[in-house]
Amino acid sequence: WHLGALDRRAAVRAGALAIVPFARPLPSFAAQPDYAGAKAALKDLIDKDPEFGPTLLRLAWHSSGTYDKMTKTGGSGQGTIRFTEELKHGGNAGLDKAVARVEPIHAQFPSVSYADLYTLAGVTAIEAAGGPKVGWRAGRVDALSPDAVTPDGRLPDADKGRPRDTANHLRFEVFYRMGFDDREIVALSGAHALGFCHPDASGYSGPWTPTPTTLTNGYYNLLLNLPWTLKEWDGPMQFEDPSGKLMMLPSDIVLIQDNKFRSYVKMYAKDQALFFSDFAAAFQKLEELGCKNLKTVNLA
Numbered sequence: 001w002h003l004g005a006l007d008r009r010a011a012v013r014a015g016a017l018a019i020v021p022f023a024r025p026l027p028s029f030a031a032q033p034d035y036a037g038a039k040a041a042l043k044d045l046i047d048k049d050p051e052f053g054p055t056l057l058r059l060a061w062h063s064s065g066t067y068d069k070m071t072k073t074g075g076s077g078q079g080t081i082r083f084t085e086e087l088k089h090g091g092n093a094g095l096d097k098a099v100a101r102v103e104p105i106h107a108q109f110p111s112v113s114y115a116d117l118y119t120l121a122g123v124t125a126i127e128a129a130g131g132p133k134v135g136w137r138a139g140r141v142d143a144l145s146p147d148a149v150t151p152d153g154r155l156p157d158a159d160k161g162r163p164r165d166t167a168n169h170l171r172f173e174v175f176y177r178m179g180f181d182d183r184e185i186v187a188l189s190g191a192h193a194l195g196f197c198h199p200d201a202s203g204y205s206g207p208w209t210p211t212p213t214t215l216t217n218g219y220y221n222l223l224l225n226l227p228w229t230l231k232e233w234d235g236p237m238q239f240e241d242p243s244g245k246l247m248m249l250p251s252d253i254v255l256i257q258d259n260k261f262r263s264y265v266k267m268y269a270k271d272q273a274l275f276f277s278d279f280a281a282a283f284q285k286l287e288e289l290g291c292k293n294l295k296t297v298n299l300a
């Protein structure tokens with residue numbers, strides 16, 4: 001069915017343009033979600049409370065760290081960590097507070113999905129802590145019901161008993177399941193340069209480094225150079241430095257007990273730039289596991 005030029009003009013005059021078959025689809029006037037605005041609001045939240053930055057980073061990681069490459073389930077893509085069903089998973093203790101503090105930002109930018117917002121919070125926190133710029137792409141679509149929540153047990157436990165069991169857990173049950181290798185496990189663990197363990201969340205206590213709001217390769221240097229001993233207390237098994245102020249989880253200490261992990265710890269302890277570039281690549285991979293059709297957007 002083809003209209004000649006004259007018929008086409010007649011059709012336009014008759015107001016029938018929309019049914020002319022060769023008319024192009026009308027451009028969409030729906031506003032692009034304001035990702036830059038959302039990022040600025042997240043940055044503002046962190047600037048006002050720098051110790052909350054690491055908690056947001058942990059939120060981003062736990063929202064992504066449920067991915068299973070075999071079944072292609074889990075991952076950050078559907079924003080499911082906001083559901084009580086997922087927040088009550090053992091590993092997510094304390095993250096209800098982080099979800100609650102992101103809520104007003106979602107209310108301010110409702111067209112940015114929760115899934116995008118949580119991962120954006122992670123990369124914003126890394127940058128705010130002086131870390132590398134991590135690539136971030138938009139387009140995650142929130143699940144509307146908790147049906148997409150994956151079973152509890154996909155996030156790492158900090159202690160599986162013997163060091164070899166903890167190492168096997170990190171490798172086979174958690175990080176290889178997501179598609180990471182040993183080098184990436186050690187690079188990602190460097191995030192523990194930031195933040196604290198909270199007795200009312202995980203039960204563990206204290207910061208890993210003396211500068212918990214600044215990302216450096218200090219975590220690796222402390223692991224290698226301090227004499228870590230068992231902390232004597234009523235809480236779960238953790239290690240402390242001679243001052244008693246810094247801590248390591250059994251899953252951190254495993255990174256110097258296992259020879260393969262240890263070689264990467266040494267590598268990053270010597271070279272902060274290499275840590276930053278490996279960390280940025282691994283974190284972008286993490287936050288995009290299982291996500292489809294992501295697109296680069298302007299964040300400036």
Ligand code: HEM
Binds near residue numbers: 051188
């Ligand atoms: C290797 C396995 C890991 C284990 C067993 C582990 C375990 C933990 C535990 C028990 C806490 C304390 C939570 C609390 O009490 O508030 C914590 C905090 C944290 N984790 Fe991990 N983690 C692991 C890997 C990672 C990764 C891959 C990242 C990010 C790339 C990460 C980032 C953080 C951050 C930033 C905090 C501090 C949170 C805060 O200050 O509120 N962790 N982790």
